[in-house]
């Protein structure tokens with residue numbers, strides 16, 4: 445579908461062919477510590493991109509940079525072909541304006557490891573909060589879609605319940621419904637199942653798989669190699685802030701070339 449968004453895509457490339465997110469040579473430091481040392485990747489429309497790697501390799505930082513929760517020192521981030529990052533280098537680098545940041549955060553909706561639901565709001569209120577108060581959408585319309593998304597993730601009966609009254613798996617599914625209710629162009633997941641007991645983990649994996657089958661664009665940081673192998677179109681292995689190896693999951697998991705990836709995989713299974 446060509447909408448007004450197509451204006452922002454380069455004239456030479458139709459919107460459908462433009463990656464939803466593209467990252468070019470991104471460098472990010474915290475003080476002296478260089479966490480991302482020149483990372484490039486892209487998430488084409490309808491693709492699932494998984495990021496794997498040891499703790500501290502920069503996976504969360506990369507996701508957080510992608511939806512402008514963090515700034516970066518150099519490199520470019522493009523949303524649907526449009527550069528959205530702090531432009532320029534060093535002192536000349538300037539931030540994207542607030543309106544743009546908001547647009548990017550709503551279009552690249554993030555699901556966190558710790559769910560981050562509001563404890564004082566019911567599940568329905570949690571899901572409706574951002575579309576109504578941040579995006580200013582019609583309350584009735586948002587409520588209908590919030591209920592539909594809660595149904596979709598299998599907790600349509602929990603609308604009036606508070607987060608503390610639900611299991612971790614149910615809370616994470618509510619967080620996914622909340623992300624979906626923003627009607628984003630892509631979903632970003634940061635270790636969505638890491639805080640869950642194994643039996644609850646599977647109910648969340650099932651929801652993520654269903655979203656992948658629907659053709660949603662997703663970037664997923666995960667330690668769950670089975671899920672990554674199952675649903676990804678492309679897997680990126682980060683090591684100390686650099687892409688050490690990447691490829692199709694079949695190739696990457698069955699015939700890893702890099703010794704570091706071989707070690708990582710043998711330690712995680």
Ligand code: ADP
Nearest residue numbers: 474477479497498499500501502503504505506
């Ligand atoms: P991963 O998600 O792969 O475990 P992170 O992106 O969270 O890795 O962290 C990468 C590195 O950056 C780690 O060494 C971590 O300690 C450091 N780091 C992350 N966030 C901050 C921060 N806000 N301030 C300083 N250092 C940070």
Ligand code: MG
Nearest residue numbers: 503504505635
């Ligand atoms: Mg992390």
